[in-house]
Structures are given as structure tokens and as C-alpha cells.
Amino acid sequence: MADDCYSCRQESDLAAAAPSERVHLTEYWRAAHAFNSSLPGWLILLPRRHVTSIAELTPAEAAELGPLVHQLSETLHAVLRCTKPYVVQFAEAEGFAHVHFHLVPRMPDLPSDHRGPRVFHYLTRPESEWLTLDERNDIAVALSAHLRSG
Numbered sequence: 001m002a003d004d005c006y007s008c009r010q011e012s013d014l015a016a017a018a019p020s021e022r023v024h025l026t027e028y029w030r031a032a033h034a035f036n037s038s039l040p041g042w043l044i045l046l047p048r049r050h051v052t053s054i055a056e057l058t059p060a061e062a063a064e065l066g067p068l069v070h071q072l073s074e075t076l077h078a079v080l081r082c083t084k085p086y087v088v089q090f091a092e093a094e095g096f097a098h099v100h101f102h103l104v105p106r107m108p109d110l111p112s113d114h115r116g117p118r119v120f121h122y123l124t125r126p127e128s129e130w131l132t133l134d135e136r137n138d139i140a141v142a143l144s145a146h147l148r149s150g
Ligand SMILES: [Zn+2]
Pocket: 001, 002, 005, 006, 007, 008, 009, 049, 050, 051, 098
């Protein structure tokens, strides 16, 4: 646990957290809806302890990762009808060094100038354009239901 880490603070209070902060929980990983996204269904997949490089994952944590990325991707396809999910990991922003994978639903109508790395357009909009907590929670509940049924 790192005190200055947003991800660890969320993890430490999961019982009280909104559905958007716990789309999916496994022994070693948590999926959440990005709080600062203006694109519905932008997921963050992160280890449940503080690590700042994928190289620090234990074999058990690493073993869960591949199947989870696949399961979450299948869910984004099934629930949101995306063309494919993008998967990105940088962990460079101040206070966000905790390893986290972005799983971004690339929708069929995504404008060509926001494809590929430029999809981060949707994570850098002013707060007034972010999805509301209610919107994030609704998506989280739908994704969770699909994950449980799978
Ligand atoms: Zn952390």
C-alpha cells in the first residue's frame, strides 16, 4: 500500500466503493470503470497490491492476467458491442504509478482521428464531459452481470 496511490486508496475501502470501482474482483486483480473517462466502458485492470512494473508481478498474479484480459475483452464485446478492445499499460501519471491496464472498447463508430493511441482523447477531457458516477455504475453493473454469468 502506498499512501499517495489512488489505486491503493480505492482498494483499501472496497466494501464502501461504488460498483464502478469493482466491476470484477479476483484474488489478485480488480477491474474498475475509469473515473475520468468520457467514453462508456473504459475499464482499468489493476493488481490488488502496489506494484509499479509488470516485472514485479508474482507468477500467480501473472497467471491470472491473460485469462482476465480475455474474459474482460469478451465481456466488452458482448455487452457494449465494441469492434475490439484496446489494451494499454503505461502507469506514468502523477499518483498513478500503480500498474494498470486500460481496456478500451473500440466502438464501430470511433472517429478515425481518435483511433489507436489517440483514443486517450477520451481520458483527457474536462470533468464536465466525464461520465457521471451513475452512468459508470450502470455500465459496471451490466458488465459484472455478464462476467458472473460467463
Ligand atoms: Zn498502489
